[in-house]
Amino acid sequence: xxxxxxxxxxxxxxxxxxxxxxxxxxxxxxxxxxxxxxxxxxxxxxxxxxxxxxxxxxxxxxxxxxxxxxxxxxxxxxxxxxxxxxxxxxxxxxxxxxxxxxxxxxxxxxxxxxxxxxxxxxxxxxxxxxxxxxxxxxxxxxxxxxxxxxxxxxxxxxxxxxxxxxxxxxxxxxxxxxxxxxxxxxxxxxxxxxxxxxxxxxxxxxxxxxxxxxxxxxxxxxxxxxxxxxxxxxxxxxxxxxxxxxxxxxxxxxxxxxxxxxxxxxxxxxxxxxxxxxxxxxxxxxxxxxxxxxxxxxxxxxxxxxxxxxxxxxxxxxxxxxxxxxxxxxxxxxxxxxxxxxxxxxxxxxxxxxxxxxxxxxxxxxxxxxxxxxxxxxxxxxxxxxxxxxxxxxxxxxxxxxxxxxxxxxxxxxxxxxxxxxxxxxxxxxxxxxxxxxxxxx
Numbered sequence: 001x002x003x004x005x006x007x008x009x010x011x012x013x014x015x016x017x018x019x020x021x022x023x024x025x026x027x028x029x030x031x032x033x034x035x036x037x038x039x040x041x042x043x044x045x046x047x048x049x050x051x052x053x054x055x056x057x058x059x060x061x062x063x064x065x066x067x068x069x070x071x072x073x074x075x076x077x078x079x080x081x082x083x084x085x086x087x088x089x090x091x092x093x094x095x096x097x098x099x100x101x102x103x104x105x106x107x108x109x110x111x112x113x114x115x116x117x118x119x120x121x122x123x124x125x126x127x128x129x130x131x132x133x134x135x136x137x138x139x140x141x142x143x144x145x146x147x148x149x150x151x152x153x154x155x156x157x158x159x160x161x162x163x164x165x166x167x168x169x170x171x172x173x174x175x176x177x178x179x180x181x182x183x184x185x186x187x188x189x190x191x192x193x194x195x196x197x198x199x200x201x202x203x204x205x206x207x208x209x210x211x212x213x214x215x216x217x218x219x220x221x222x223x224x225x226x227x228x229x230x231x232x233x234x235x236x237x238x239x240x241x242x243x244x245x246x247x248x249x250x251x252x253x254x255x256x257x258x259x260x261x262x263x264x265x266x267x268x269x270x271x272x273x274x275x276x277x278x279x280x281x282x283x284x285x286x287x288x289x290x291x292x293x294x295x296x297x298x299x300x301x302x303x304x305x306x307x308x309x310x311x312x313x314x315x316x317x318x319x320x321x322x323x324x325x326x327x328x329x330x331x332x333x334x335x336x337x338x339x340x341x342x343x344x345x346x347x348x349x350x351x352x353x354x355x356x357x358x359x360x361x362x363x364x365x366x367x368x369x370x371x372x373x374x375x376x377x378x379x380x381x382x383x384x385x386x387x388x389x390x391x392x393x394x395x396x397x398x399x400x401x402x403x404x405x406x407x408x409x410x411x412x413x414x415x416x417x418x419x420x421x422x423x424x425x426x427x428x429x430x431x432x433x434x435x436x437x438x439x440x441x442x
Contacts, residue, residue, distance in 0.1 A: 028221065028222070032163070032217060032221055033162065033163065033166050035213055035217045036155070036163045036217075037166045037169055038170065038209075038213050039151060039167065039170065039213055040167035040168065040169065040170015040171055040173070040174070041170040041171075041174040041177065041206070041210070042105075042147075042206055042209070042210030043147055043171075043210070044148065045109075045174060045203050045206065046074060046105065046108075046109075046144045047074070047144075047413070048175050048179070049140075049178070049203060050137070052179050052182040052309075052312070053067075055196075055309075056192055056193070056196035057070065060116055061126075061130060066130075066133070068420070070134065071137075071288070071417045073138045073141065074137045074141040075414045076141070076414055077145070078141040078144055078145050078410050079145075079407065079411055081142040082145040082410050083407065084145075085145055085146055086149065086153070086403040086407070087261060090237045093237065094150050094153065094154040098146070098154075098211075099211050099215055100146070101143050101144065101150065102207045102210045102211035104142075104146075105144055105204075106208045106211075107204075108139050108143060109140070109200050109201075110200070110201065110204040111136055112136065112197070115129065145410075152402045152403070152405065152406045153399050153403050153406075154235075154237075155167060155402065156389075156390060156399055157234070157235035158231035158235060159227050160227075161391075164386055164390070165323075165327060165328075165386070168383040168386055169320075169323045169324050169327070171319075171379075172322065172323040172324065172379050173320060173324075175315075175316035175320070176313070176316040178203070179312050179313040181199065181202065182199055182309060183310070183313060185199055263400040264400060267393065267400060267401060267404060268404070272392040272393075273392060273393060276385055276389045276392065277404055277405065277408035278408070279338070280409050280412060281409070281411050281412040282341050282412065283344075283381050284378075284382070284409050284413055284416065285412040285415040285416040286341070286344050286348065286412075286416065287378050287412070288413050288417045289348065290348055290351055290416075290420075310364075311364075311367050314368045314372045315371040315374055317372065317375065318371070318376035318378075319375035319376070319378055320375075321375075321376055321379070322378065322380035322383070323380070323383045326376070327379070327380060327383040327387070331388070332381060334385070337381055343377070351374065352423075354366045355427055389401060389402075389405055
């Protein structure tokens with residue numbers, strides 16, 4: 001698939017090259033790229049689980065639209081623990097946080113069928129079941145923060161930008177795979193409960209696979225170990241870890257000014273860094289503003305919530321193309337990113353007018369087209385921003401920049417999820433408001 005030759009060591013020292021300069025050196029580099037893609041899939045599984053299981057949570061809970069509080073809990077804890085991870089957990093190193101973060105994610109996903117069984121057996125009541133689901137989502141967010149933020153931290157600190165693109169492509173592969181897996185299971189297993197529990201079990205298993213994958217590349221990939229060794233004098237986490245595990249006096253303790261706490265305010269005071277964070281926040285806030293909450297309100301032309309599932313699948317396919325083929329062929333220059341973000345608001349308006357009783361709600365096809373374009377732009381713009389980000393800072397600041405970028409993405413999740421419910425209420429109420437205003441002016 002990749003037949004070009006890449007000089008990895010040059011990429012470590014220089015600013016990110018253009019996509020045409022990204023070259024693979026040998027089969028080991030190919031293998032490491034796909035390993036990071038696999039890890040990228042596992043790192044964002046929690047962000048797609050609830051959106052792909054709206055029908056399940058509507059059936060098992062007496063609370064309407066349970067996916068809203070679940071997503072809110074997940075994303076809020078995801079952001080808070082990402083901050084804690086960057087500030088206080090760096091002494092654990094990257095490997096422990098990533099490996100055990102994936103293990104904890106698998107445990108949280110595997111707990112969902114267990115909680116339902118306890119609820120169906122009347123061991124726990126409706127209120128306790130509701131709050132246990134919220135608690136499970138919160139723990140899932142904490143585990144994902146440790147795994148995902150640390151994964152982007154080590155990739156930004158030690159690896160060429162190409163591997164960050166592999167993680168970003170894994171995000172789109174995850175969204176598409178999760179949604180399509182949900183579709184396939186629903187096709188062959190009509191029982192929503194059984195199909196959902198199998199779905200959760202499969203996702204938990206993949207988290208375990210991700211934990212094993214990181215252990216393998218850490219222990220058995222000389223290329224990745226070389227990246228880590230080369231970054232041992234520039235990555236604050238790797239420097240501190242080396243200081244703590246080495247005999248006293250053999251390794252110099254890294255200066256506090258190189259830590260996340262020492263660099264974060266300085267970096268945010270620079271417009272190139274702050275602009276990247278604002279771009280990532282805006283792109284992902286737009287995403288969670290619409291997916292899955294607003295798209296899920298579309299008229300169900302097929303029945304059994306199939307229209308919403310297919311619309312989300314179409315979005316994910318567009319996102320996959322944007323992060324994969326489009327980003328590989330051409331990265332959007334930074335000067336055009338804000339224009340793309342502004343154009344996406346027109347895309348959001350198009351999605352809203354596809355909801356009943358608006359003008360485009362009479363056919364499923366407009367919603368599918370708008371959902372595809374929305375996913376395409378999200379994947380392409382986000383990957384382009386992440387690709388250019390490391391070239392805007394010194395090599396010693398790339399780890400902290402990686403943390404800031406992932407925090408901006410998580411903050412976008414929170415802002416978008418929080419704004420989704422008011423937008424949904426407005427979309428529903430606007431026709432009645434318009435009728436009342438129109439009648440009053442006659």
